[in-house]
Amino acid sequence: MTKHDCLARIAVVLSRPRHPGNIGAAARAMRAMGLDDLRLVAPRHFPDPQATALATGAVDVLERARVTDRLEDAIGDSVLAVGLSARVRDLSHAPRALREAAPQIIEAAAHGPVALVFGNETFGLTNEELGRCRMLVTIPTDPAHASLNLAAAVQVACYELANAAHAFAPRLPSSPPPATAEDAEALYVHWEAAMVASGYLDPARPGRLMERLRRLIARAGLERSEAKLLRGMLAAFEERMRR
Amino acid sequence: MTKHDCLARIAVVLSRPRHPGNIGAAARAMRAMGLDDLRLVAPRHFPDPQATALATGAVDVLERARVTDRLEDAIGDSVLAVGLSARVRDLSHAPRALREAAPQIIEAAAHGPVALVFGNETFGLTNEELGRCRMLVTIPTDPAHASLNLAAAVQVACYELANAAHAFAPRLPSSPPPATAEDAEALYVHWEAAMVASGYLDPARPGRLMERLRRLIARAGLERSEAKLLRGMLAAFEERMRR
Numbered sequence: 001m002t003k004h005d006c007l008a009r010i011a012v013v014l015s016r017p018r019h020p021g022n023i024g025a026a027a028r029a030m031r032a033m034g035l036d037d038l039r040l041v042a043p044r045h046f047p048d049p050q051a052t053a054l055a056t057g058a059v060d061v062l063e064r065a066r067v068t069d070r071l072e073d074a075i076g077d078s079v080l081a082v083g084l085s086a087r088v089r090d091l092s093h094a095p096r097a098l099r100e101a102a103p104q105i106i107e108a109a110a111h112g113p114v115a116l117v118f119g120n121e122t123f124g125l126t127n128e129e130l131g132r133c134r135m136l137v138t139i140p141t142d143p144a145h146a147s148l149n150l151a152a153a154v155q156v157a158c159y160e161l162a163n164a165a166h167a168f169a170p171r172l173p174s175s176p177p178p179a180t181a182e183d184a185e186a187l188y189v190h191w192e193a194a195m196v197a198s199g200y201l202d203p204a205r206p207g208r209l210m211e212r213l214r215r216l217i218a219r220a221g222l223e224r225s226e227a228k229l230l231r232g233m234l235a236a237f238e239e240r241m242r243r
Numbered sequence: 244m245t246k247h248d249c250l251a252r253i254a255v256v257l258s259r260p261r262h263p264g265n266i267g268a269a270a271r272a273m274r275a276m277g278l279d280d281l282r283l284v285a286p287r288h289f290p291d292p293q294a295t296a297l298a299t300g301a302v303d304v305l306e307r308a309r310v311t312d313r314l315e316d317a318i319g320d321s322v323l324a325v326g327l328s329a330r331v332r333d334l335s336h337a338p339r340a341l342r343e344a345a346p347q348i349i350e351a352a353a354h355g356p357v358a359l360v361f362g363n364e365t366f367g368l369t370n371e372e373l374g375r376c377r378m379l380v381t382i383p384t385d386p387a388h389a390s391l392n393l394a395a396a397v398q399v400a401c402y403e404l405a406n407a408a409h410a411f412a413p414r415l416p417s418s419p420p421p422a423t424a425e426d427a428e429a430l431y432v433h434w435e436a437a438m439v440a441s442g443y444l445d446p447a448r449p450g451r452l453m454e455r456l457r458r459l460i461a462r463a464g465l466e467r468s469e470a471k472l473l474r475g476m477l478a479a480f481e482e483r484m485r486r
Contacts (some may be wrong), residue, residue, distance in 0.1 A: 008345030029395055034385040099406060140278040140405070148299050148398075152272055155395040156402050162383070163342060200479030212472060220463035229455060231284050240484040 006109035007165050011037040012154055013074045016120040020045045024054030024062065025151030031058035033158035034167050038065040039074040039115070049221035054151075068160055071117070071129050079112035080105065083125050083133030084153060086141070095136035098157060105135075106116075116157055121150050156233055179227040187227050188214060195236045249352040250408050255397055258372055259363040263288045267297030267305065267423045268394030269361075274301035276401035281308040282286075282317040297394075314360070314372050315428065318335075321393070322355035322421040323348065326368050326376030327396060329384070338379035341400060345407035354421055359400055364393050374454060375424065376392035377461045422470040430470050431457060437438045440484055 012030055017023055023046060027038055039062050040046055049086065055062050068074045075081045082105060085095055108114050117133055119125035130136065139148060139156050148156070179187075192210055195201035201209055255273055260266055266289060270281055281304050289310065297307050311317045318324040328338060360376055362368035373379065382399055383430055391399070401463060422430075434454055438444035443448060444452055463469075477485050 025392060025395070028390070028392055031388045032384045032391050032395075034388075054392075057388050076454075139402070140409075141275045141404075145274045145300050147271070148275050149268060149271055149297075149299070152268070152395065152398040155398055156389075159382070159399050159402075162385075167334050167383075167385070195476060195479070197398050198476070198479040200476050208473070210473040212469065216465075216469050220459050222399075225385070226455065226459050229452070233438055233441070236438070236441040237480045237484070240441045241480070 007034040007162060007167055008036065008108050008208060009109045010035055010105070010114045010116060010161060011039050011074075011078070012149070013039045013041065013071070013115050013117045014043070014154075015041040015071055015074075015125065016043070017046075017150065018044050018121050019150075020048035020051040021054050021067075022121065022150045023048070024051035024058075026154040027051075027055040027058040027061040027065075029151055029155035030158050033162040034165075035161075036061050036064070036193060037113075037159050038062070039076050040065055040067045041069065041071050042069055049111040055150055071132055075117065075132065076116040077113050080108040080135060081115045081117055081133045082135045082137050082159075083117045083119075083130050084137055084139070085119070085125055085130065086138060086148065086153075095138040097106070098137050098139050098160050101135065101137045102160045105161060106164045116154075116161075118150060118153060147240070176223045176225060179222040179224045183224060183227040184217065184222055185229075187217075187222075187231055190234050192229050194238050194241075197238060249349050250277040250405060251279065252352045252355070252406060253278055253348070253357045253359060254282050254317075254321070254356050255401070256282045256314070256360045257286070257393070257397075258284040258314055258317075258360060258368065259286070260289075260393065261287050261364050262393075263291035263294040263318050265364065265393040266291070266308075267294035267301075269397040270294075270298040270301040270304040270308070272394055272398035272403050274304055276398075276405040277370050278401050278404075279304050279307070280356075281305065283308055283310045284317050285312055286310065286406040294304050309412050312328055314375060315424070318360065318375065319423070319425045319428075319482040320356050321358040321424050323378060324358045324360055324376045324424050325378045325380050326360045326362075326373050326402060327380055327382070328362070329371065329391065338381040340404050341382050344378065344380045345403045348380075348404060351421070355423070358424075359397075359404075361393060370411045370454075374457050375428075377424075377464065378425070380471060387430060391459060419466045419468060422465040422467045426467060426470045427460065427465055430460075430465075430474055433474050433477050437484075440481060 012035060030036060050060055051062060105114060139153055141148060196203055255269060257269060273279060294301060294305055348357060382396060384391060439446055
């Protein structure tokens with residue numbers, strides 16, 4: 001089983017969601033991160049045009065969503081049910097920070113279905129619901145302003161799990177060929193000569209000018225075409241100064 | 244400077260946002276993670292009741308949001324402007340994954356204001372806007388379904404920075420002060436004028452010359468004294484060419 005397959009075995013369970021827009025936005029958040037198993041416990045409005053409107057690119061996640069009346073039916077098949085809660089103080093057992101818990105959640109998914117359980121927008125998960133979860137997880141927030149939107153919490157959780165699964169390496173364009181040390185040295189010699197010709201660099205009192213330019217260019221990691229561009233520019237300056 | 248202070252120095256810049264609901268949801272996402280400096284470039288609707296409705300607990304972030312017509316005015320004071328982009332393939336320089344870049348963004352905030360720049364919901368950031376950013380960052384997503392909602396992207400970015408701020412003690416400004424975006428823009432304007440004067444750059448057929456120079460300097464991470472050095476050199480070239 002690949003790590004990507006593990007993501008597909010993680011279900012997002014929304015318990016008693018009030019706003020259909022949040023259901024749609026949650027579906028979109030899941031889809032972008034490689035999850036697609038959405039389960040809804042007693043949603044107030046579903047299906048609903050607002051859910052569909054916000055599920056850009058993930059309407060099929062909504063269409064396949066399982067709707068149940070009770071949380072226990074939504075998580076019955078899971079080998080691990082994880083409750084997401086912002087209410088840290090009054091929990092019976094201590095929640096773990098999402099980032100720290102993520103690798104264990106991915107590992108559990110290698111064994112069977114995992115459920116991430118999110119509560120109602122206003123009340124969160126009830127104590128009874130929390131009691132049905134075997135792991136409690138919290139997304140750390142500013143203590144003075146703890147309120148994450150439901151779909152935002154789903155987005156952060158899915159992002160963190162995709163990272164833990166190392167599911168998606170960012171697609172990077174192939175990098176252009178770098179300048180050789182010789183290219184770079186030729187550039188510095190040329191640059192120095194042009195600055196001497198302009199009067200900006202006094203060969204009798206060079207100070208740290210060339211050292212500072214070298215440092216700037218070294219930090220950038222010069223490409224071959226850039227060395228050529230800069231030398232072309234210096235040649236044009238020299239040509240013009242000679243006239 | 245505490246880690247929390249660093250977060251307060253990171254501005255979220257939304258360029259040409261179309262849906263006011265996303266502005267409100269972005270404000271809420273920022274607030275939950277300890278950020279509160281929101282800047283809006285040419286928003287289609289603002290202020291707007293829908294923005295206020297979605298900014299639960301963060302209405303004051305909306306009220307203090309700065310609105311400008313142009314991106315350069317929104318990021319002028321920043322020592323680092325970070326462009327968030329999902330369009331990876333056609334970028335001139337390689338973006339970094341958010342998680343990997345986050346510690347460096349926090350460190351930059353110890354030196355001065357940092358801007359996180361997000362593009363329009365439909366079109367993202369234009370090449371011109373990307374050119375004004377010194378670092379490009381991408382949130383890795385499922386390649387087949389790359390579309391993150393704007394407010395969801397803001398949420399993930401703020402979450403990642405809040406995590407990095409707690410994991411990372413910024414070194415106090417012993418490293419040299421970085422150039423501001425304004426310093427850098429003034430340098431590019433000067434550089435372009437000097438190349439035009441030398442005949443190296445034909446204003447009628449500029450090609451990608453300035454874009455390539457910007458890219459080189461962006462990779463280096465320009466320091467304030469280096470911007471000054473390069474402008475001094477350009478002034479000397481110009482003076483000499485005029486004779």
